Amino acid sequence: MIGGLYAITRETDDSARLLSEVEAALRGGAAVVQYRDKSGDVARQHEQASELLALCRRHRVPLIINDSLRLADLVGADGVHLGSDDGGVREARIVLGADKIIGVSCYQSLDLAVAAQAAGADYVAFGSFFASATKPSAPRADITLLQHASRVLHLPIVAIGGITPDNAESLIETGADAIAVINALFEAADIEARARCFADFFIAETED
Ligand SMILES: Cc1ncc(COP(=O)(O)OP(=O)(O)O)c(N)n1
Numbered sequence: 001m002i003g004g005l006y007a008i009t010r011e012t013d014d015s016a017r018l019l020s021e022v023e024a025a026l027r028g029g030a031a032v033v034q035y036r037d038k039s040g041d042v043a044r045q046h047e048q049a050s051e052l053l054a055l056c057r058r059h060r061v062p063l064i065i066n067d068s069l070r071l072a073d074l075v076g077a078d079g080v081h082l083g084s085d086d087g088g089v090r091e092a093r094i095v096l097g098a099d100k101i102i103g104v105s106c107y108q109s110l111d112l113a114v115a116a117q118a119a120g121a122d123y124v125a126f127g128s129f130f131a132s133a134t135k136p137s138a139p140r141a142d143i144t145l146l147q148h149a150s151r152v153l154h155l156p157i158v159a160i161g162g163i164t165p166d167n168a169e170s171l172i173e174t175g176a177d178a179i180a181v182i183n184a185l186f187e188a189a190d191i192e193a194r195a196r197c198f199a200d201f202f203i204a205e206t207e208d
């Protein structure tokens, strides 16, 4: 079940730094990790994904691979995140099997989310809710989308794009089950403390 702080890695060839940053996020309470690397360096991706998987297993947190069904299958990751160019849910389900997590980017479209749900996705993601330093060109989603989506869908909803400690609560209160964060998490001076800050929003939510 996807929920809480969903940490997405920054691209780097410094594997030791990658691992130590993700470990800090896990210590702070990240509930899901996504490996996202657009370099096209297949050897590096295989090595980093394998090392991250071992780390995530030690913390009992799922590792999702962005974009690549092939890499997810090769390293035995816990799931894959599919964007509009990354293939369909049904194919991913056949390759990965019933127990793996399949997430789908639905951008600003509830129709895409309904279709992903019908195809057997395990979660859907909407964004970008705020200006994103990582993806400045990402089209913006309105927060009311979360309200509609949480009424219509019966699977976890992930919000992404420019999320910071100052705006995360508004998304969670409006219907996000998870918040996916890159910059505001991994650019923080103290990644563990920042992760804890994000994770605590979900504890506060269950206490309300
Ligand atoms: C949790 C989550 N949500 C959305 C995205 C974006 O995926 P995509 O649209 O495929 O873009 P890239 O990440 O591949 O640039 C994501 N990765 N994770």
Ligand SMILES: Cc1nc(C(=O)O)sc1CCOP(=O)(O)O
Binding pocket: 105, 107, 126, 127, 128, 129, 131, 132, 133, 134, 135, 138, 139, 160, 161, 162, 163, 180, 181, 182, 183, 184
């Ligand atoms: C990878 C990605 N996808 C987005 C979308 O809107 O689909 S926004 C985004 C970047 C998220 O990083 P940050 O937390 O640094 O803004």
